[in-house]
Amino acid sequence: MKPWVGVVASHCGMDYQQSGIFDEEYRVVSVENQSLTIQGVRSGQVLTIVAQNAGIPLTAADYPPGQLIALSDPWSGPVH
Numbered sequence: 001m002k003p004w005v006g007v008v009a010s011h012c013g014m015d016y017q018q019s020g021i022f023d024e025e026y027r028v029v030s031v032e033n034q035s036l037t038i039q040g041v042r043s044g045q046v047l048t049i050v051a052q053n054a055g056i057p058l059t060a061a062d063y064p065p066g067q068l069i070a071l072s073d074p075w076s077g078p079v080h
Contacts, residue, residue, distance in 0.1 A: 021047070021071060028067045031060045038069065 026038035029046070036049045036058050051058050063069070 021045075022073045022076075024071070026069050026071065028063045028065050028069060030065060031058050031063050033057055036063055041068070 024040045029037040
């Protein structure tokens, strides 16, 4: 029997080149309780970010519509 040499599902996408979402600047479109909708300035791509922590709601005071923001890759930062 030959050993299996496939890709483990939990490792899929771990070593791929980023699609550019972290290189884009985004404009805040809307904020609703636990979700933030943004649109790429260059690409026009619309993303909705859902907060994982229900105890800390996203607010328009923190992310006013029209504000420019950038996304950062949580996996590329220093390990604490």
